[in-house]
Amino acid sequence: MNHIAIKMLMGDRGKYLGIVMGLTFASLIMTQQPAIFLGLMSRSYSFISDVGLPDIWVMDEKVQFVDDIKPLQDTELYRVRGISGVEWAMPMYKGLLKARLADGTFQTCNVVGLDDATLIGGPPVMLEGSIEDLRRSDGIIVDIDGARDKLGKPTPGGERIPLKIGDSVELNDHRAIVVGIAKVTRTFQSQPVVYTTYSRAKNYAPKERKLLSFVLVKAKQGQDLAELTRRIRATTGLAAYTGEAFKTLTYEYFMHNTGIPINFGISVLLGFIVGAAIAGQTFYNSTLENLRQFGVLKAMGTSNWVLLRMILLQAVLVGTIGYGLGVGLTALFGYSMRNSILAFKFPWQLLMFSGAGVSLICIFAALLSIIKVIRLEPAIVFKG
């Protein structure tokens, strides 16, 4: 009977395509929009991901996310270094400073100051130059996107000439020389990222009593990280998070304090509702139009159970095709946008999510049809 079910489904090509298109649309929206959302949200903690070496981040206890800088006194660094289980602890400056461009305009940059001696916390990938070049006088490393675009030299035609090694920039009225170009993960705010040494960053920054943003900690081998973070908190009164916990803190801040989840949630919900409406309605209409045929099968001795299986098979078939097309289009979309500014993250859990959404639509559509067919009196076959 499976063969008959499939032929009945595909017999009306227009309706069949309508159902598949509805499910493809729903699957596409339920996969693509969350992929963009996840991409955006992952950018909120991309700086933490890029600084891969330390196990623990220490900061002011009021810090809510990675860009919420509440400076510490430099002496906190030494207190952390004195805690047992700490292999090493390094300072990091992170702050927004204004860079003056060649045409006199200003561009806010995310300036990161690394420990002068070890340069721990530097960019993950160097494209030109070396991180060691930061030791050269006034040296800074600029991320490639910033160097090409926002920090590029403006031309009268409106285009920008990318910054290159040897070019100079003014950072808060201080001269800085580009000594390297790095590749960093794009951040949520998408500001240019400028790396320099900790001491030089303090010179660039406005004079304040406290300028230390984070203390980066490496635990001794075999040290339990949860235990060490507890010890750092207890000893210093500061907040201490593992890299993953700091990412979660940042992620949750954006989830709870921005409208982004609601906006994307509405898109996903609309995709689900429209997909369910189109696919469910068309599937149900298709069943209604085939009602006499189901009646004939029932009269000839087909049980409700077999008819139910036939409808479920039809639903599974259109669901699988629609889901596959939607997910495939999303993947194609992500692939075609891989070099653009668009945020896009497509983990396997998202496949499960949209799969569950499409399954719900199919179950809903099939259920309406099943109820109709099960209640169908076979005597309908003799009605004119």
Next chain:
Amino acid sequence: MNPSPLAVRCQNVVKIYDTGDQKVTALNGVNLEIAMGELMMLVGPSGCGKTTLISVIAGILDQDDGYCEVFGEDLLSMSNQRKLNFRARNIGFVFQAFNLLPALTAAENVSVPLIINGMKRSDAERKAVAVLEQVGLGARVTALPSELSGGQQQRVAIARALIHSPRLIVCDEPTSSLDHETGHNVMTLLKEVALHKDRALVIVTHDARIFDFADRIAEMDDGHIVGVKGAGLKAKG
């Protein structure tokens, strides 16, 4: 000579449709016997209960009162599953509007009753081709219903009604969608191919042109059998 065994025996069959606002009595104490090997026609005005009666006889509608026995079995007392199996094995259907599945070829349509009875699809379709040849459609086995004329579609429907060798075939206005010649050919086919001593045919019709094919004609009115005319007799048009 022993009389032919009975295919159908209805006694005081009553069927009332409850439409919400009112109750409509479709069958009001019908008594009817149909013998094996007999072609019985049910005639009468629209709404007299003919279709309701063949629905009860075919086991697709339960009567509200009375007794209806088909091949010695009381359909009303059967469980749903047993009734389904009984219909699948013993009843063949021919409809006024043919009711072929439009997405299936002629051979696939004809094979459906065998597949319902559990036969493998390939075997069922092979047998379907043989039955289609028997009804003169050997050259159209792969045609879709939309590619066939009305007469050809009804031949496919007859082949579908015959393929699983049911003991009772119920036909609802099998010729009313066809012109006179095609209708005559369809009836000839039904009589020649479908009717034999181990099978009974019940045909509901308004078409007086085919009354001559009947062994007996039961005339219905207002939910009753008002008269049964014997072989060779022509009922009132």
